[in-house]
Amino acid sequence: MLICHCNLITEKEIEETIVQLLDQDPWTLIVPAKVYHTLQKRGRCCGCFPNVVETIIRVTENYHSRSEANGEDVVSHLDRVRGLRVQYGSITHERRKADHRAA
Template sequence: MLVCSCNYITDTEIRNAITALLDEDCWQLIVPAKVYHSMAKRGRCCGCFPNVVDLIIRTTEDYHSRRHSTEAELVDYMSRLKQLHEENRRADIERRQKGHRAA
């Protein structure tokens, strides 16, 4: 099935790219931009991104069910996501200028 008509990308190509990313690090955060970058493509109209997110979720779930991931690995992954979120949050706060006011 054709997922991205701008780049002519099928769901099989996207699933293969996601699986390749998961093979590198099975607990990394995968987003549509990362998938497209791994295929040497870029989102043009980005209308396909919601479908790509659904494919990422389904493919990741299938990957981990075949791999028989443990609860400890899931907890470690969630703590890494929380740490990443906190680091990005701090970077956003530091970028804000002191004279900035919310109107």
């Protein structure tokens, strides 16, 4: 599935990049800019960033659930990530208002 239309980045490429970053340091905080920098791309319109954040959270949860890390460490780390999502939020989806209609 195509996540970023501006740079033609697929979901699979983003997932592989996240796993690569987690292999380097399992407790690093991964943000969309870090993923794009690793892919040697730049966010242009940045409308895809909410989807990238959701992919980061999903892949990170799966990565840590398969790892040998202590469960308490994983839960506290993921709670911090979820707190950031609530704080900075996905209130808008791709910068569109709830009443936005295409065409």
